[in-house]
Amino acid sequence: MPQDTTPASLTATAAARKIRDGELTSVELVQSCLDRIEEIEDTIGAWTHLDKEYALAQATAAHEWRRSGESLGPLHGVPVGIKDIFDTRDMPTENGTVLHAGRQPENDCTVVALLRQAGAVIIGKTVTTELAVMHPGKTTNPHDPSRTPGGSSSGSAAAVASYMVPLATGSQTNGSMIRPASFCGIYGYKPTHGLISRHGVLLQSRFLDQIGVFSRSLEDAALIAQVLIAHDPNDPDTRPHAPPQLVKTITEDPPVPPRLAFVATPAWDEHADADSKEAFPELLEHLGENVESIDLPPPFERVYDWLKTIMRADQADNYRREYEHGKDKLSPIMVDMIEQGQKVLAMDYNQTAATRVGLNRLLSEIFDEYDAIITPASTGQAPVGLDTTGNPIFATPWTFCGVPAITLPLLQGFDGMPIGVQLVGPRGDDARLLRTARWLVEAAKE
């Protein structure tokens, strides 16, 4: 992925600063991103809706606003790609299924409303897998078009990785943020469950759905997440807490070098690729005494089945209308999942859901000793082929527990493809997780 000196290659943090300082206009930045899109979109296929005129009109409005001397939001003039399951009042939101073709929401989801409030240009809608599950869209991996970009946030990850846009939103119900970030070689940050409102975003599973962000720098992830973390009475899982101070904390050095726990997870032996099995031990060796390998307590062996129970039942519930009225237009894999979910009993569902508290208690004991868990973000390199988006298994335990997680693009596979490292922190302690992540990125480079 060649970097150049065009504005499209800037990080969001740098671009926002230049716009603020008058060294760059939002119009120049958005035009540069549109040029980049024009150049490679035919190969990448990241977008499902992109109106260049409208994007430039927003940029022009941002420019006018700045010239008026009004105060500027932290993302003023910066373009953001929006996964096509986030409702936008001015663009269709089709949720990756022909059943919702042409669907035009009346209102912005909370995330998009907050982005606009922060001054962002909503540049367009990015490709999602069908209903944010498994069946892939058209997107290819920016590092190798014969490979999957991962999913379900396929277009957002690919657009950021290919310098089409510095920031994009995604969502994760199992591994839909962490895995595509790993496959595409970028940062993918999924804050603690309940920090970012899901109001106006396609509901797959209240228990599991979590919003996240893609970026090409850690500072950028903090910058956009800080804008999005806000209590929203319309999402009953968000809480009126003081938000974590991500942008501030990420600039601070840890008071002492962090202690990391390497967790291979019960999926390692069977599912980690040869690339991962070579790259991770090297990284651990490099980090030396700052990291210790530990095992997850035995209950975590069952978390893969537990997530499936919850996810299938919630799909059957929330995609009931699509199944009843358009089963023939759903992919066979989606139909199969829904039909599995229809059979889940409430008593089993609730017993499964109740395990989360206990699992988090077990994780707390780990986090009493370690600042963060370091663990694979994916099976390894993005697999060749575009008929699947890869296996989300390395994200499963952390998604189920609702803990914050971030993919850091630190490793490379045999074929030169990126492999992400996942860093996981305790629930609600997102600021420290990002601070530890910054330390790790620097330590890995040393």
Place this chain on the structure above:
Amino acid sequence: MPQDTTPASLTATAAARKIRDGELTSVELVQSCLDRIEEIEDTIGAWTHLDKEYALAQATAAHEWRRSGESLGPLHGVPVGIKDIFDTRDMPTENGTVLHAGRQPENDCTVVALLRQAGAVIIGKTVTTELAVMHPGKTTNPHDPSRTPGGSSSGSAAAVASYMVPLATGSQTNGSMIRPASFCGIYGYKPTHGLISRHGVLLQSRFLDQIGVFSRSLEDAALIAQVLIAHDPNDPDTRPHAPPQLVKTITEDPPVPPRLAFVATPAWDEHADADSKEAFPELLEHLGENVESIDLPPPFERVYDWLKTIMRADQADNYRREYEHGKDKLSPIMVDMIEQGQKVLAMDYNQTAATRVGLNRLLSEIFDEYDAIITPASTGQAPVGLDTTGNPIFATPWTFCGVPAITLPLLQGFDGMPIGVQLVGPRGDDARLLRTARWLVEAAKE
């Protein structure tokens, strides 16, 4: 119910003040309560565990503590009855089933711990129906031993109503606080779902279970509830908010006379007794322009089925062990409920659970116009017979929505039996609800 001048006839507020001022000792108060219990327990049957020596030992300790000059909690030296589904480290907790006979918890539930911290004497454990559901215990109605006291918090309501103890704890999964308070002619206050921790209390339904308190005065309800309302990380539905200022607000006059909405509910025609159908219109007439009759929006017609779906499924989940290992020792009605619950599908459960947000939104529109809803607390007078605890139907909509509700002993039936009035407020606005309740109690007397 004859009132006399013994300490047992004092309200908790008065008793606590006298103890503080040195006009009464906790030992005298507890002895007076024990005398009263001795006198009438054979008829009432309110207690499942009562160790008089141990109660007096606690009272003696409270007296010693006061003599030492240490600071006193708001319930210092005041005896409280505890429904036998609240874990106590020093008394058995048998949950109203022979399956748990002799069960001795290792720890206090959060509620009991908070009561001890406030200086209360944990006098004994009160009778609950089987697993806090329908099958009655031994308790009779203090106003007429041929009638039910209501349930499931049967012993707590009867003990307070018969002046055995000024305060008792209860719980409500459908109508288990509001109805027995109505049948026994006392105050029964169930705060907003999530204000009082259920940690260490028999879990029947996380969605529905709510803790409450019984008392013979409104001030007493505020006094004990204030002690119990606290964030508890062990109950994930409690939240770290500032607690409502019940004790303070209840002494204040409303800035303007409250506006009340009388809601007969969809159950009125079929289920309200002739007594209620005569008494409520009289009360409304008496209140005049301060009250208007309104209907609940149509979705509330379905709330009775919705509560059943949630409650049955949760019973099947939470009483799974009792069913699997002791089905033959459960009542037929309990077995039937569990077996209904075993068939509930997760997708139906979750769709049902999700209706609560919409229902609360509809209630909010009512509470935009009215300070509180006034509505029946029960079908009417306590029915004759001890084989059921009566119909919880008039509590169902409010329990399902998790809004705060309080029974006020304002009416009388043809047979001279008490009939409660239920006052319901918006979620979280418990302080205003109690202030409005005080206004209503005074207005009803004028």
